[in-house]
Amino acid sequence: MARITAGVAASHVPAIGAAVDHNQESTEYWKPLFDGFGWTREWISKEPPDVVILVYNDHATAFDLRMIPTFAIGCGDSFRPADEGFGARPVPVVQGHPELAWHLAESLILDEFDMTVLNEHDVDHGLTVPLSLMFGRPEAWPVKVVPVLVNVVQYPPPTGNRCWLLGEAIRRAVESFDENLDVQIWGTGGMSHQLQGPRAGLINTPFDQAFMDRLVTDPDALRRIPHLEYLREVGTEGIEMVMWLIMRGALGPDVTELHRHYHVPASNTAVGHMVLDASA
Template sequence: MARITAGVACSHIPALGVASDFDRTGEAYWAPAFAGFEWTKAWEAAEKPDVVILVYNDHASAFDMKIIPTFAIGCAEEFQPADEGWGPRAVPVVKGHPDLAWHIAQSCILDEFDMTIINEMDVDHGLTVPLSMMFGKPAAWPCRVIPLAVNVVTYPPPTGNRCWALGEAIARAVASFEEDLNVQVWGTGGMSHQLQGTRAGLINKEWDNRFLDGLVGDSDALRHIPHIEYLRETGSEGIEMVMWLIMRGALGKTTRELHRHYHVPASNTAVGHIVLEPVA
């Protein structure tokens, strides 16, 4: 049977992708940000996941104000890197896993989650930057990827509680899939940051690290954080952290921390990263 073996969370800061693409990761400014992912690269090479369910948000590349799905799952054979205004990133095409994706869609819909099924979609930095951080610059990504896009751009975004519950539903779906697969769930986005207005550049290190602490162990307190707290404490874009709760919900009652990295600044934002495994 398919099994979820680990959860990974990380920021998807577009400037990290630029630094990777143009071989600037060793520069003094960028080196500390990338150093925290060296452990994970080695770990991923050893773990060899078959499939990554990658939770991210689209940045007006696949969706716009005409169509705003709350939860959208990519069921296609492949997903091209999106052109975000300066040409597509020079990264491999993302290969999907349609059989598992359709199974998750069916299972979650019958589990009373209204999933939007996407059969054609380009994927932007929200999805490709985490792949670069975890896998470097391979000729092809070493695993299949199921994109799970979440609306955290336009009001109203889903609650943390709903995201956690979706993670639990995804875990049930994966456990009922008959193929023997090593599956990881990644939550991306965040941490604290605001890109506009009088609070542009806001970073709340204390809150960020409490959030990282809350992902470890058996507490589910994070699922009950209200939207207004994310806005007040972590800036207008900090709401992206609800996507990490889909990953956490998929790991079950208790988790163990394998690795953590937190660095400020990276393009005026906080880089957050954690690797968790479920505890039976």
């Protein structure tokens, strides 16, 4: 039986990818951020999962305003790094796990989640930056990846509660897959940030820290945060934090926090990172 053993949360700021690609991790600006991922790199290198279900949002590369599904799943054999306007990142092609992905798609749709199936799409920094944070600059990524895409670009995005329920459904689907696989689920995006308008550059550290606390101690409260509160408290792009709830919902009721890192700023974003053990 496949099983979800851990959850990882990590912001996916595009400038982080540029820092990795240009060997700037040890510079004065970037070193404090990357130091916070050192523990995780060592942890995951000792026993990497077979597959990562990586929850992220597309940034107008696979989709645009002509078509934005609320939830989608990548079922392809592989996924190329996207050209986001300045050339594709010099990172390895992401290898998929189509057998698990198709099983997830079938299970989730029959569980009444309307998943858009993507047989082919390129993946942008939302997916490749977290991989770089965990694995650096390998010749090939050491894990296979099932991309799960969430609309947090075009209003209305899914509610936190709907995202949590999707996480629970993903857990059921993984546990019904008849292959011995160690699976991790990663929730990406956030934390507080706004990229435009008079509040551009907004950071709300107290909200971010409380969100991370409650992800462990009171996750049910996070399910009830309305869209307007995200907008008011953590900015227009802070809504990405609902993707952390998919990860958390997939871990079951009890988790152990193994590691936490929070850093401001990275570009104009608050970066959050957590590792949660779901093996209890």
